[in-house]
Amino acid sequence: MLLLGLWSLLARVRHKLYDWPWLHRLALVMGPAGFVAVIAGWVTTEVGRQPYTVYGLLRTAQSVSPLQAPAVATSLLAFIAVYFIVFGAGILYVLHLMASPPQEAEPGPRPGPQRAAGITPAAAVASGERSTP
Amino acid sequence: MIPIDLPTIWAFIIAFAVLAYVVMDGFDLGIGILFPAFEDRERDRAMNSIAPVWDGNETWLVLGGGGLMAAFPMAYGVIFSALYTPIVAMLLALIFRGVAFEFRWRKAEHRKYWDIAFTLGSVVAALAQGITLGGLLQGIAVNGRSYGGGWWDWLTPFSVAVGVALVCGYALLGATWLIMKSEGSLLDRCYPLAQRFAVATIAGMAIVSAWTPFLANDYYRRWFAWPQVLFTAQVPLLVAIASVGFFFALRHRRSYWPFLIALALFALGLIGLGISLYPYVVPRSITIWDAAAPTQSLVFMLVGAAIMVPIILAYTGYAYWVFRGKTADEGYH
Numbered sequence: 001m002l003l004l005g006l007w008s009l010l011a012r013v014r015h016k017l018y019d020w021p022w023l024h025r026l027a028l029v030m031g032p033a034g035f036v037a038v039i040a041g042w043v044t045t046e047v048g049r050q051p052y053t054v055y056g057l058l059r060t061a062q063s064v065s066p067l068q069a070p071a072v073a074t075s076l077l078a079f080i081a082v083y084f085i086v087f088g089a090g091i092l093y094v095l096h097l098m099a100s101p102p103q104e105a106e107p108g109p110r111p112g113p114q115r116a117a118g119i120t121p122a123a124a125v126a127s128g129e130r131s132t133p
Numbered sequence: 134m135i136p137i138d139l140p141t142i143w144a145f146i147i148a149f150a151v152l153a154y155v156v157m158d159g160f161d162l163g164i165g166i167l168f169p170a171f172e173d174r175e176r177d178r179a180m181n182s183i184a185p186v187w188d189g190n191e192t193w194l195v196l197g198g199g200g201l202m203a204a205f206p207m208a209y210g211v212i213f214s215a216l217y218t219p220i221v222a223m224l225l226a227l228i229f230r231g232v233a234f235e236f237r238w239r240k241a242e243h244r245k246y247w248d249i250a251f252t253l254g255s256v257v258a259a260l261a262q263g264i265t266l267g268g269l270l271q272g273i274a275v276n277g278r279s280y281g282g283g284w285w286d287w288l289t290p291f292s293v294a295v296g297v298a299l300v301c302g303y304a305l306l307g308a309t310w311l312i313m314k315s316e317g318s319l320l321d322r323c324y325p326l327a328q329r330f331a332v333a334t335i336a337g338m339a340i341v342s343a344w345t346p347f348l349a350n351d352y353y354r355r356w357f358a359w360p361q362v363l364f365t366a367q368v369p370l371l372v373a374i375a376s377v378g379f380f381f382a383l384r385h386r387r388s389y390w391p392f393l394i395a396l397a398l399f400a401l402g403l404i405g406l407g408i409s410l411y412p413y414v415v416p417r418s419i420t421i422w423d424a425a426a427p428t429q430s431l432v433f434m435l436v437g438a439a440i441m442v443p444i445i446l447a448y449t450g451y452a453y454w455v456f457r458g459k460t461a462d463e464g465y466h
Contacts, residue, residue: 065214066276071284075221082225086232093239 001037004030139432140425143204144411146438147197152403154193156306156396161187163307165230165255166300168248170326175319176248182314182460184234186452191227196442203434207278208414208424214280215273216265216287223261230254256300263299267292267341270409271348275418291344298337302399305330309392314460327391328383334395335376338402342369345409351417352409368405372398 004026011017049055053063161183171179202209213220229250237247268287275281308327311319346353356365375397382390412420425431 065210065217066279066281067214067217068284071217075217078221078225082228086228089232089236089243093236096240 001030001033139428139435140204140421141412142435143200143425143431144414144421146442147200147204148403148407150193150197150200152400154190154197155403156399157190157193158187159303159399160306160310160392161190162230162255162259163303163305164311165251165307166259166304167307167311167326168252168255170322171319175322178315178319178460179311180234180237180251182311185456186449187234188231189449189452191231200434200438204426204431205414205421205424206426208419208421210278211273211275211280211415211419212269215282216268218284219261219264219268219287223258223265226254226257226261228254230258255303259300259303260296263296264288264292266299266406267295270295270345270406270416272416273418275415291341291348294337294344295341298334298341301330301333301337302402305334305395306392306399309395313388313392314458316459324383324386328380331376331379331383331395334398335372338372338398342405349417355408365408368401368408372401375401 004023007023008017008027011020011023017023051060052058053060164179164183168176168179198209198213201212231254233247233251233254237244237251264287267289271289271291273280273282274286305327308323308330311323312327315323346356356362375394379391379394379398382394410416412422414421414424
């Protein structure tokens with residue numbers, strides 16, 4: 001990831017950011033790297049601190065809330081289900097966006113404050129496939 | 134030197150965070166609740182009117198919850214364990230409504246599903262917040278320093294009544310916000326909606342207020358004992374005056390007054406809640422002094438809050454100022 005950052009910095013300084021195909025290929029392949037890094041870091045801290053909640057002071061077993069097991073099981077299952085739905089949809093839309101490459105002479109965002117949710121420069125993407133009224 | 138009562142200061146900071154959350158996220162949750170009443174273009178406009186501010190509004194929930202954990206850890210432990218189910222339901226609902234802001238623009242054929250997610254997420258979040266409040270007001274079983282009940286104890290007719298009242302109240306805030314921010318067909322639709330939800334909200338406030346003193350003798354004495362009844366009676370009196378003013382403003386099709394009076398109704402509700410609760414944080418079992426964190430922690434965090442809260446208020450105010458006025462069709466022609 002550092003290498004990609006340095007490489008793209010070099011390209012930016014030389015005004016070649018849009019001209020080096022191998023840089024673009026690497027950037028594309030590295031797309032999920034951020035997710036992997038975040039999740040790996042999270043797993044490392046959470047697993048690494050066991051069996052403590054506060055390292056060296058408070059054990060996980062001592063810091064458990066007085067919750068009933070079914071409450072915890074239900075909420076865990078609910079979170080798993082919700083995350084699958086939301087991340088599934090998110091990945092679908094990321095792939096959908098990637099399938100429509102940038103076009104020449106695409107209108108950018110207008111100057112001034114933008115009120116819109118889900119703002120994307122390409123009007124065609126922003127309005128979905130809905131026909132313009 | 135005047136002794137400084139840090140737990141009381143922190144109770145007011147948390148009360149302020151709750152008020153800020155309820156008045157700000159209230160209207161954008163309300164727009165989600167009202168979504169089925171709007172047509173396609175109106176939905177785009179309604180959503181655009183809150184797009185720049187809704188996620189900032191939601192962060193006040195973090196100050197409320199995080200402040201409670203840091204300043205009153207014992208109360209946090211008891212309340213969040215007791216009300217685990219509605220709080221988790223609220224978080225899951227907020228996930229759906231949050232992603233709907235972005236996802237509904239991505240694929241036209243999926244839009245109707247994300248609109249449903251937006252509405253259901255908003256309704257469930259509002260209902261769960263009301264149930265959380267009702268569950269707190271009706272009292273929590275405390276065992277030593279932690280929660281001593283089951284995971285469905287919160288479910289009573291009273292807590293559900295508070296939940297429904299809050300859904301109506303947020304819908305009222307949403308309708309009056311849109312009266313202030315919209316024009317054309319959306320505006321015409323919002324006046325009757327505001328009227329209906331104002332009736333429902335005031336009825337809900339009346340029912341919950343009349344019910345609360347009979348939940349426990351302590352509430353009854355707080356509200357009706359002589360002579361403080363002279364003070365407490367001002368709250369329902371002001372609610373009555375505000376209600377009359379609201380319908381007057383609505384009849385004259387004023388832009389700003391309906392929203393401002395709806396906010397005043399919520400502020401009065403919070404004052405009423407303060408009268409019922411203070412100085413308890415868990416009614417009739419844990420006071421703010423019982424639950425308070427050590428003095429050093431409270432001082433340390435107070436310094437942080439004294440610096441950060443004004444900064445947050447300043448940029449929040451600036452964001453509202455930048456996006457002041459009516460919302461036109463931006464970006465989606």
